[in-house]
Amino acid sequence: MIVINKILNVDDYYFDVFMSISEALTGFSMNELQATGLAETYYTYILHNLQGATFVEFLTVSKNVFENSFTASQLKETISSEIMADPGLRDIANKLITIWYLGTWEGAYVNDLSYKEGLVWNVIHAHPPGAKQPGYKSWGIKPVNSNS
Numbered sequence: 001m002i003v004i005n006k007i008l009n010v011d012d013y014y015f016d017v018f019m020s021i022s023e024a025l026t027g028f029s030m031n032e033l034q035a036t037g038l039a040e041t042y043y044t045y046i047l048h049n050l051q052g053a054t055f056v057e058f059l060t061v062s063k064n065v066f067e068n069s070f071t072a073s074q075l076k077e078t079i080s081s082e083i084m085a086d087p088g089l090r091d092i093a094n095k096l097i098t099i100w101y102l103g104t105w106e107g108a109y110v111n112d113l114s115y116k117e118g119l120v121w122n123v124i125h126a127h128p129p130g131a132k133q134p135g136y137k138s139w140g141i142k143p144v145n146s147n148s
Helices: 013-026 030-035 039-049 052-067 072-084 087-102 112-116 119-123
Strands: none
Touching: 013 030, 013 039, 013 052, 013 072, 013 087, 039 052, 039 087, 039 112, 052 072, 052 087, 072 087, 087 119
């Protein structure tokens, strides 16, 4: 069984499941997700923007996925068969991935920080234009993975 770790001081058990499934779906560690400063914000935002029972069902299925997975490959397979195979759960999973990567929920930014801290900027080794500049003389440094 893959263990769901207690996160922060949030007493809501489902928050821990939320962070664990976020880690599994995004490919970013819990520390990296926490470093955005948006974990609790996203959790409460989703709670208020989805029917409570729908989100709890998603998190309950996610909890069962972790309880029935003993290796990383088993976890991937179980997510695929239990979450991504179900249209409703897949929709929530896709929204969860989108909120972490782009900072948006159904096309709208959650808040100003969600744009700046979107995981997409880490993936493409860039900064969010107009929000988090790279710094003085950064143009003199070759981009990551640059062959020139």
